[in-house]
Amino acid sequence: MHALLARLYPICRSITGDGVRQTLAVVGEYLPALVVHEVPSGTPALDWTVPVEWNIRDAWVKNAAGERVIDFRAHNLHVLQYSQPKHGWVTRQELEEHLFSLPDQPDLIPYRTSYYQPNWGFCLSHRQREQLLDEHYEIGIDSTLDEAGSLTYGELVLPGATEEEVLLSCHCCHPSLANDNLSGLVVAVGLARWLAREPRRYTYRFVFGPGTIGSIVWLSRNPAAVARIRHGLVLTLLGGPGQFTYKQSRRRTAEIDQAVALVLRDAGPPHEVRPWLPYGYDERQYGSPGFNLPVGCLSRTPFGEFPEYHTSADTPDFVRPAELAGSLALVQAVCAALEHNRIYRNLSPFGEPQLGRRGLYKGVGGGQEGADWQMALLWLLNLSDGSASLLAVAAQANLPLPLLHRAAHALEAAGLLAAVAAGG
Amino acid sequence: MHALLARLYPICRSITGDGVRQTLAVVGEYLPALVVHEVPSGTPALDWTVPVEWNIRDAWVKNAAGERVIDFRAHNLHVLQYSQPKHGWVTRQELEEHLFSLPDQPDLIPYRTSYYQPNWGFCLSHRQREQLLDEHYEIGIDSTLDEAGSLTYGELVLPGATEEEVLLSCHCCHPSLANDNLSGLVVAVGLARWLAREPRRYTYRFVFGPGTIGSIVWLSRNPAAVARIRHGLVLTLLGGPGQFTYKQSRRRTAEIDQAVALVLRDAGPPHEVRPWLPYGYDERQYGSPGFNLPVGCLSRTPFGEFPEYHTSADTPDFVRPAELAGSLALVQAVCAALEHNRIYRNLSPFGEPQLGRRGLYKGVGGGQEGADWQMALLWLLNLSDGSASLLAVAAQANLPLPLLHRAAHALEAAGLLAAVAAGG
Amino acid sequence: MHALLARLYPICRSITGDGVRQTLAVVGEYLPALVVHEVPSGTPALDWTVPVEWNIRDAWVKNAAGERVIDFRAHNLHVLQYSQPKHGWVTRQELEEHLFSLPDQPDLIPYRTSYYQPNWGFCLSHRQREQLLDEHYEIGIDSTLDEAGSLTYGELVLPGATEEEVLLSCHCCHPSLANDNLSGLVVAVGLARWLAREPRRYTYRFVFGPGTIGSIVWLSRNPAAVARIRHGLVLTLLGGPGQFTYKQSRRRTAEIDQAVALVLRDAGPPHEVRPWLPYGYDERQYGSPGFNLPVGCLSRTPFGEFPEYHTSADTPDFVRPAELAGSLALVQAVCAALEHNRIYRNLSPFGEPQLGRRGLYKGVGGGQEGADWQMALLWLLNLSDGSASLLAVAAQANLPLPLLHRAAHALEAAGLLAAVAAGG
Incomplete structure (x- = not known):
């Protein structure tokens, strides 16, 4: 993955x-x-x-020296999503109104969008922003907003x-x-x-x-x-x-x-x-x-x-x-x-069925697993009155779901449980 | 007040x-x-x-010297409420059976009543009571118990x-x-x-x-x-x-x-x-x-x-x-x-209505108030299925009632909510 | 007992x-x-x-010297319940497979059964077991498993x-x-x-x-x-x-x-x-x-x-x-x-009945018992709307059951309560 x-x-x-x-x-x-x-x-x-469909090919801010000081090609987070196409010179003050940065996380570029409100802008690290000292910048946003998209x-x-x-x-x-x-x-x-x-x-x-x-x-x-x-x-x-x-x-x-x-x-x-x-x-x-x-x-x-x-x-x-x-x-x-998840019905609901003669009592293993297996059988038989789902049994019995799945299948195979409905 | x-x-x-x-x-x-x-x-x-209607004009206990040692005119708590009219001399022992004081709060006069059991009595501070050393006292209770009242x-x-x-x-x-x-x-x-x-x-x-x-x-x-x-x-x-x-x-x-x-x-x-x-x-x-x-x-x-x-x-x-x-x-x-308190129904219940084009998304202010305003709108829209009252929304959303009142009115004005019943 | x-x-x-x-x-x-x-x-x-019916008369393990080293007559826990009848010599290894003891509680004899699985065995203290060093033992179990029992x-x-x-x-x-x-x-x-x-x-x-x-x-x-x-x-x-x-x-x-x-x-x-x-x-x-x-x-x-x-x-x-x-x-x-336990109905359910004129207000004693008595009367009157049992009243009122029993009988005697059903 x-x-x-x-x-x-x-x-x-x-x-x-x-x-x-x-x-x-x-x-x-x-x-x-x-x-x-x-x-x-x-x-x-x-x-x-x-x-409308938005596509973006390039976006940049150049300083007076013509250097790209913000560059979409370096990181695609640099452009405000759904920025309108734009090309021309702006004052630093104008530019500032369209910049997004994180003073508390000065090294990171934020992610910003303006899907439903027409706008344009650039995202950048706060350190980068603090270095923008020129009076004028040239900006370019090569985007399309296509109504036929x-x-x-x-x-x-x-x-x-x-x-x-x-x-x-x-x-x-x-x-x-x-x-x-x-x-x-x-x-x-x-x-x-x-x-x-x-x-x-x-x-x-x-x-x-x-x-x-x-x-x-x-x-x-x-x-x-x-x-x-x-x-x-x-x-x-x-x-x-x-x-x-x-x-x-x-x-x-x-x-x-x-x-x-x-x-x-x-x-x-x-x-x-x-x-x-x-x-x-x-x-x-x-x-x-x-x-x-x-x-x-x-x-x-x-x-x-x-x-x-x-x-x-x-x-x-x-x-x-x-x-x-x-x-x-x-x-x-x-x-x-x-x-x-199923709702089961106990087919032998009067008293406990004798698990021993069906080979179900000894469980699948020794120790705690065996004890849990036995309890899973008993809980399923006891609660399966046609109203409790396996999830409900698992919650009340506090037993793992996979164990209950295996136990339910074993009881079904032994003819002691029958699914009456999907779980609820 | x-x-x-x-x-x-x-x-x-x-x-x-x-x-x-x-x-x-x-x-x-x-x-x-x-x-x-x-x-x-x-x-x-x-x-x-x-x-019967009870009225009291005066009540007192006088010592042997004729001095008012308990005096209704000093404090109306001094008389047991619904005291019967009474005038005459009593021994200290008789009087004691009709006195009420608070040994644990010796400076305070208690409030006592006997509305439905005929009685008479005086309430006084325990300090005051301890000074009642005479053998006989003259008592007067100028009250009326009027069956025509x-x-x-x-x-x-x-x-x-x-x-x-x-x-x-x-x-x-x-x-x-x-x-x-x-x-x-x-x-x-x-x-x-x-x-x-x-x-x-x-x-x-x-x-x-x-x-x-x-x-x-x-x-x-x-x-x-x-x-x-x-x-x-x-x-x-x-x-x-x-x-x-x-x-x-x-x-x-x-x-x-x-x-x-x-x-x-x-x-x-x-x-x-x-x-x-x-x-x-x-x-x-x-x-x-x-x-x-x-x-x-x-x-x-x-x-x-x-x-x-x-x-x-x-x-x-x-x-x-x-x-x-x-x-x-x-x-x-x-x-x-x-x-x-009303039960509202969301009139645009399939998906969230687009709040932005209705001018509702920006909220009434910045910071936490703005965030709370937005959450108030979302909770009201989400829970208003014709069964939840504003009080129920306020409880589940954990938002202040006055904010929800304003938000409900804004959504109502925008045609997104309609009151279907009084709150329940 | x-x-x-x-x-x-x-x-x-x-x-x-x-x-x-x-x-x-x-x-x-x-x-x-x-x-x-x-x-x-x-x-x-x-x-x-x-x-089948099981009866046991005697059971023992004898060592090579003919001494009873495990003896049912000393303690009836020594035999595995439902042990089949048995007599003869076994190796210590054979015997070990039929012994039950508690290593963690070495002085105690455990209780063991095998009702539904044919078996035989002896239970003994772990200390006793550790002294079984002979190569062969003679065992005797004088039991019956009677199908006509x-x-x-x-x-x-x-x-x-x-x-x-x-x-x-x-x-x-x-x-x-x-x-x-x-x-x-x-x-x-x-x-x-x-x-x-x-x-x-x-x-x-x-x-x-x-x-x-x-x-x-x-x-x-x-x-x-x-x-x-x-x-x-x-x-x-x-x-x-x-x-x-x-x-x-x-x-x-x-x-x-x-x-x-x-x-x-x-x-x-x-x-x-x-x-x-x-x-x-x-x-x-x-x-x-x-x-x-x-x-x-x-x-x-x-x-x-x-x-x-x-x-x-x-x-x-x-x-x-x-x-x-x-x-x-x-x-x-x-x-x-x-x-x-009964479900009572208050026969004077509009407002509190005047307990004073029925002699019920003063309670059965002074102090906390009197206060509890009064509260028992009030709770019973208040909750007895034909749906709450005495147990439900006792739970909500947090008052002792015997006190509520006495109070209910007093109110019943005064014509203020009537039992409408068994408790539920």
């Missing part, structure tokens, strides 16, 4: 434009079934309108045994920023490749689109798929340091909320589960009251809570392969939790 | 009699619409009967846009005690004068009556008004020191309980919310199971928890103007919380 | 056999109405089958005013172990003798049977009684040291769970209430999902949590008369809580 991330890092993405197309083309090498959609600028989408997003569907869907969503609109958002994207790619090889009860739908407007466009165009979504996750910030942080869906106790909480519990501390908040990533759109989809957001250290966030310090070096691998393992466990 | 309190302090009030009439006459100067009711002694009221209470109705009512109740039966109960009375007067000038969705009803029997009489005589009460507060002990203490209504999670808890939260610590208890002030009657009205009780340090309680130390000096003003501000905020 | 326990201690009980019969014969001396049932081996019972259990029914039942269950299958299980048995006997002399609303049913298979057999044979069970307790480990530990029924908030929690609260700390767990004693069978009976389990220090558990150190000396007496008092209080 890290190699893919490093390959995608230099591309200058935005909410529209060729950077997104190049990114999705690379993703398509890994996920051949990926479908890339183009939605024309001006298309209505819920309360919004697809914006389009918004681009990618979609991958992995059909399952049922039409019920799990939505995985990540944004792909940030330029050279590695943890935000490429880490989420490469974990999603890793997950999709793994799921493609696994048996699937659920149909899995991956959406790779620009933040906010991407999910709004997708929601506006897919009412039938929206109605089939049973669970969902927004994946973001999964490669940096820090503990896992799960933000609950708007429903707060949805099956996805239970599943992630238990997978995190099984993984052990430290981790954090935070309540729903109508601010953050695309879960805001999926969780708007009209849709109210059970979509949570999984990250490591959340946005705004690490100093590299939205700066030039968010590089591929900041993202570590071990963190990406750990994140992938966690979302795999979440998918397994959803796939295995 | 403190001037009114000081003016009312010298009057010798009881549960009936001219002291109440004089008090309500003064209150009527501030609240011209106040209606004073007289209910004849002997009138049945729920499980009770209106007691009446019970007096005052009532003020401020009509609102709806017939739904908010009940504010305070007792007016204590003689020269300032925090209990005059502080509640003067805060109620201040609130009524403020509400009279404000637009009102609710009709506000103020009841100024004697404790227990007053609310019982009022409840017995006003079945139609009882049915219109949506929220209520008993106001008491609002001028002494100490943090605010709110005692929940019997319903515990009624709208008034939510409103007061949030107003106290917004005001910041220290404060305390206590659960319902069938002991205290007139909320006991409003919260009896047959009525079960959502009436809580607001005070500062509760009864029995400060040393001056029910003693001669509860003087106008013990009540501070700043505390009265703070109490008034708090109950005003509670009324505002009730007035503004 | 301790004398009975000491008398029963030497008997070698198992899940079937003469030891159980002898035990129940002794119990029958204390409870003449006890009925002893014999259920033939091979009888189906729910998912199980009644096992039966399983024995005892049952006592104390009819009450209603057919609704309280089930008290304890196991009687352990050989010379005092706390487990004789303590539970003698407390049950004490309780039955006390209940027999008390007025009873409920019918009380005591079951004295072998663990697991005993309750399964009883459940399989008594569908009508099962349907009448309203509350139940498994009694065990009630004579050793340690705080009371109550394990909730599967329903977790059943009336028995409320009652025990409040009785323990009234008794004061230390004590512990633990959540339901499908492991432990016969509550596992009563709480299987098909029956889902509200049966909890009361013990002092639970099984496995004290070092003497299931060893030769669990002697009559380990069980203290004071602990037995305290346990009996506690279960008596639980029965009283169930017997008195």
Whole structure:
């Protein structure tokens, strides 16, 4: 995953434009079934309108000596996203009104956008800014804002045994920023490749689109798929340091909320589960009251809570392969939790069935594992009255989900449990 | 308010009699619409009967030398309330059985009553009592217990846009005690004068009556008004020191309980919310199971928890103007919380509406206020699905009520929210 | 109770056999109405089958010199329960595979069973085991496993005013172990003798049977009684040291769970209430999902949590008369809580009834008792709206159950309360 991330890092993405197309083309090498959609600028989408397409080729500020003192070619964060085309001389004072820097982090270039308000500007380190002492500067922004353009997003569907869907969503609109958002994207790619090889009860739908407007466009165009979504996750910030942080869906106790909480519990501390908040990533759109989809957001250290966030310090070096691998393992466990979740009914509910004569009592191993195995059998038999899902049993029994999955299958094989419904 | 309190302090009030009439006459100067009711002694009221009217003109104990050693004219707490008329000589031993003092607070005169059990007596400081060494004393109690009398209470109705009512109740039966109960009375007067000038969705009803029997009489005589009460507060002990203490209504999670808890939260610590208890002030009657009205009780340090309680130390000096003003501000905020509480529906519930093109995104100011404003808009849009009241939004969003009121009005003006019901 | 326990201690009980019969014969001396049932081996019972009857007369291991180095006559724990009959010479290596000892508690003999898996064996202290150095040993097990035998259990029914039942269950299958299980048995006997002399609303049913298979057999044979069970307790480990530990029924908030929690609260700390767990004693069978009976389990220090558990150190000396007496008092209080639990309706629900003229206000005594009495009256009047049981009132009012029982009866006598239903 890290190699893919490093390959995608230099591309200058935005909410529209060729950077997104190049990114999705690379993703398509890994996920051949990926479908890339183009939605024309001006298309209505819920309360919004697809914006004009922005592309940027070059941007610079030259000093009186003609030297490039700010240079898009050196770092694509140097240009304010959606900057209008511009060429000419400006006074330093005029220029200052269009510069963005971070006095508290003087070596870093900030990431700034102005998607919906016409503007132009440059981002630079505060040290660099302090050296701009000339009275006049020549500026050039070689961008286009094309009303005949389009918004681009990618979609991958992995059909399952049922039409019920799990939505995985990540944004792909940030330029050279590695943890935000490429880490989420490469974990999603890793997950999709793994799921493609696994048996699937659920149909899995991956959406790779620009933040906010991407999910709004997708929601506006897919009412039938929206109605089939049973669970969902927004994946973001999964490669940096820090503990896992799960933000609950708007429903707060949805099956996805239970599943992630238990997978995190099984993984052990430290981790954090935070309540729903109508601010953050695309879960805001999926969780708007009209849709109210059970979509949570999984990250490591959340946005705004690490100093590299939205700066030039968010590089591929900041993202570590071990963190990406750990994140992938966690979302795999979440998918397994959803796939295995069932409501069972004990078919021998009067008294305990005699496990000994069915060879179930001795357990799969000695010591604590054997004791846990026995307790998993007893809890499943005791709580499976046709109302408790495996997730509910796992929560009450305080036993690991994979152990309960194995125990449920063993009891099913012995004719003692029968699944009566999908988990709830 | 403190001037009114000081003016009312010298009057010798009881549960009936001219002291109440004089008090309500003064209150009527501030609240011209106040209606004073007289209910004849002997009138049945729920499980009770209106007691005989008690009036007291003088009361004294003279020593052998003919000196007044206990003198009602020095302090009206000196006489046991509802003392029967009495004149004659008694031995010290007989007298002792009718004296009330506080050995642990030897300088203070206690407040004692015997409304429903015929008796007579004197209250005095323990130091004073220790000086009563004569063998015989002459006593005089110039009181009347009039079966042809009446019970007096005052009532003020401020009509609102709806017939739904908010009940504010305070007792007016204590003689020269300032925090209990005059502080509640003067805060109620201040609130009524403020509400009279404000637009009102609710009709506000103020009841100024004697404790227990007053609310019982009022409840017995006003079945139609009882049915219109949506929220209520008993106001008491609002001028002494100490943090605010709110005692929940019997319903515990009624709208008034939510409103007061949030107003106290917004005001910041220290404060305390206590659960319902069938002991205290007139909320006991409003919260009896047959009525079960959502009436809580607001005070500062509760009864029995400060040393001056029910003693001669509860003087106008013990009540501070700043505390009265703070109490008034708090109950005003509670009324505002009730007035503004609505259940809204988001009229653009699919995805977030684009706030930027409606000029709502920039917020009302910079810094934290701007961020809070934006969060208020997002929370209101997200939770307004036709079931959550503003109070519920304020609780979940952890944002101040006045900010949410402004944000709700801005969204309503922008056509994004519509009120669908009164708050619940 | 301790004398009975000491008398029963030497008997070698198992899940079937003469030891159980002898035990129940002794119990029958204390409870003449006890009925002893014999259920033939091979009888189906729910998912199980009644096992063959096991009896043991002697068991020994002799060394080369012919000396008994392990001797059943010295302690009946020395033989593995349900050991098959055996006689002959074995090598030390063969013998070692059939020995059970506790290396961490080298002076104690463990208690081991093999009811459902054919086997033979000896239990001994680890020190004793370390002295077995001979190459060959002669072993003798004089036992019978009789397919024409039966399983024995005892049952006592104390009819009450209603057919609704309280089930008290304890196991009687352990050989010379005092706390487990004789303590539970003698407390049950004490309780039955006390209940027999008390007025009873409920019918009380005591079951004295072998663990697991005993309750399964009883459940399989008594569908009508099962349907009448309203509350139940498994009694065990009630004579050793340690705080009371109550394990909730599967329903977790059943009336028995409320009652025990409040009785323990009234008794004061230390004590512990633990959540339901499908492991432990016969509550596992009563709480299987098909029956889902509200049966909890009361013990002092639970099984496995004290070092003497299931060893030769669990002697009559380990069980203290004071602990037995305290346990009996506690279960008596639980029965009283169930017997008195009612849902009342306040017959004067509008306002507080005037307690003074009914002589109820002064209370039964001075000081805190008087204040608590008054609060008990007020809470009962306030909460008795036809939905709250006495247990619910006791929980919310935080007042002792016996005080509430007295107060409820006083209010009932005064015509202010009427019971509308059994507690719930």
